[in-house]
Amino acid sequence: MDCGVPFCHWACPLGNKQPEWQDKLYKGKWREAFQILDRTCDFPEFTGRICPALCxxxxxLKLSCDEPVTIRENEAAIVEAAFREGYIQPVQPVRNGKRVAVIGSGPAGLTVANQLNRKGYEVTVFEKYELPGGLLRFGIPNFKLGKNIIDRRIRLMKQDGICFKVNTLVGSDISAKEITSTFDAVCIAIGSEVPRDLPIEGRNLKGVHFALELLSQQNRLLEGISIPAKNIISCKGEKVLVIGGGDTGSDCVRTANRQGAASVTQIEIMPKPPIGNNPATPWPMYPQVLKTNSSHEEGCIRR
Ligand SMILES: Cc1cc2nc3c(=O)[nH]c(=O)nc-3n(C[C@H](O)[C@H](O)[C@H](O)COP(=O)(O)OP(=O)(O)OC[C@H]3O[C@@H](n4cnc5c(N)ncnc54)[C@H](O)[C@@H]3O)c2cc1C
Ligand code: SF4
Structure with missing residues (x-):
């Protein structure tokens, strides 16, 4: 912890105080490290695993010699220690008599619910799908984020007093009128569900799918949720083409490989980024080009 003027905290969208909690970690003060982290980050066990780590x-050390501190892993280590050592316990806020409905249980909805519950509001989270978590649950593949990590947090949030109503589509299973007449305030955190289409010849052919049709189905299957055989999308034995070289494209490459695809090819309109610590591709420029990550080492032709 001798970096002079640190920049890592400036880059974190959550305002995490990495220089402070890493200094505690370096000195072996795990509880204090967690207390600092907990002030700015509701779910370090998620960000410590899947945040793009802008920090x-x-x-x-990244800027000077392309060897950054493993800040994200340190974050995950601190929160895992906090769970293991019992630093994280259910809260018992003093209730203020106000009720809030949160529509949508993705990371946005969960964070709102967590913050308001701690302030004493009585929070109910409505989720249209079978389980809470949003894209953490039915988007991000299990090899990036194990769903036991979400389950552990949801259990804790329930013990904290937050009520989850799943399989409840607001606007159909429960009306907006009922919500507004039952709750003092409503937070809409329903994500963005409209995929970007590619309306070109052949788009409607059999076997052409949006990424999330494949990824959410795979997560459901791994969760033990049954899918009618006629609806199953399987890459087994298929020659798979992934259009798009970003993170979601990588998730599809890895999922296709795990399903036993005969081959996987990924194409991207943008150029390949230069290798190493090139000042021409600082964050956030590099996600706009063909990204290389461990998914490609698992087997993929890239153009
Ligand atoms: C394949 C994939 C991989 C990703 N990987 C990463 C990653 O590695 N790192 C990262 O930082 N980000 C990643 N992301 C992005 C991240 O998942 C999203 O930015 C994040 O989940 C958005 O959170 P949200 O709460 O706004 O919305 P969502 O997660 O979309 O949650 C919205 C929730 O609202 C529910 N809902 C919608 N309408 C209603 C209604 N009317 N009634 C009740 N419920 C409703 C939905 O079912 C959903 O559960 C990835 C995204 C995808 C698709
Ligand atoms: S990993 Fe993400 S959330 Fe964690 S400190 Fe870095 S930028 Fe912030």
Missing amino acids: EKSCV
């Missing part, structure tokens, strides 16, 4: 891209 590491602006770490002094």
